[in-house]
Amino acid sequence: MSVFEQLHTAATRVLPRAYAPYSHHPVAVAAMDDQGAVHTGVNIENASYGLTQCAEVAMISAWRMSAGATLTHLVCLNGHGDYITPCGRCRQVLFEHAPGDLVIAIPDGSITLTQLLPHAFGPDNLQD
Numbered sequence: 441m442s443v444f445e446q447l448h449t450a451a452t453r454v455l456p457r458a459y460a461p462y463s464h465h466p467v468a469v470a471a472m473d474d475q476g477a478v479h480t481g482v483n484i485e486n487a488s489y490g491l492t493q494c495a496e497v498a499m500i501s502a503w504r505m506s507a508g509a510t511l512t513h514l515v516c517l518n519g520h521g522d523y524i525t526p527c528g529r530c531r532q533v534l535f536e537h538a539p540g541d542l543v544i545a546i547p548d549g550s551i552t553l554t555q556l557l558p559h560a561f562g563p564d565n566l567q568d
Contacts, residue, residue: 443472443512443513444513444515444545444550446472446478447470447471447472447478447513447514447515447545448470448515448517448521448523448545450470450478450480451468451469451470451480451515451516451517452468452517452521453480454468454470454480454481454482455468455482455517455519455521457482458482458483458484458495458519459482459483459484459485460483460485460492460519461485462485462487463485463492464519465483465518465519466482466483466518466519467482467483467494467495467516467517467518467519467524468480468481468482468483468495468516468517469481469482469495469496469498469499469514469515469516469517469526470499470514470515471499471503471511471512471513471514471515471538471542472511472512472513472514473503473507473509473510473511473512474509474510474511474512475507475509477506477507477509479499479502479503479506479511480499480502481495481496481497481498481499481500481501481502482495482498483495483498484498494526494527494529494530494533495516495530496514496516496526496530496533496534497529497530497533500533500534500537503537504537510538510539511537511538511539511542512542512543513542513543513544513545514526514534514538514542514543514544514545515544515545516530516544516545522547523545523546523547524546524547525544525546525547525556526544526556531553531556531557532557534553535553535557538553539553540552540553540554541553541554544556
């Protein structure tokens with residue numbers, strides 16, 4: 441089973457835990473680190489429309505509480521189990537916590553985080 445197949449299975453497993461009663465757009469994400477551990481997350485909506493804890497943010501939070509090994513691969517799924525591309529906010533969160541060579545499954549193949557965000561703004565751009 442390929443890395444992306446393993447991650448698709450993991451994301452599919454947690455997808456029912458998404459909480460999306462307002463948008464009806466559940467999202468699940470799974471990422472693998474360089475030690476082979478899989479980290480997952482789902483989106484959680486708030487009654488205030490437009491306020492959502494994205495799946496990638498939930499996954500990064502859980503990953504940071506783990507050993508914090510380097511993330512290597514990531515998949516993001518919609519409620520039908522289809523690959524989707526992380527949203528803009530999630531791309532920024534990933535950029536701040538994952539290496540540029542993180543490989544992300546997208547609907548028509550795969551792409552690195554650097555290719556997804558060629559002009560990203562990150563911690564290196566902040567002044568002390």
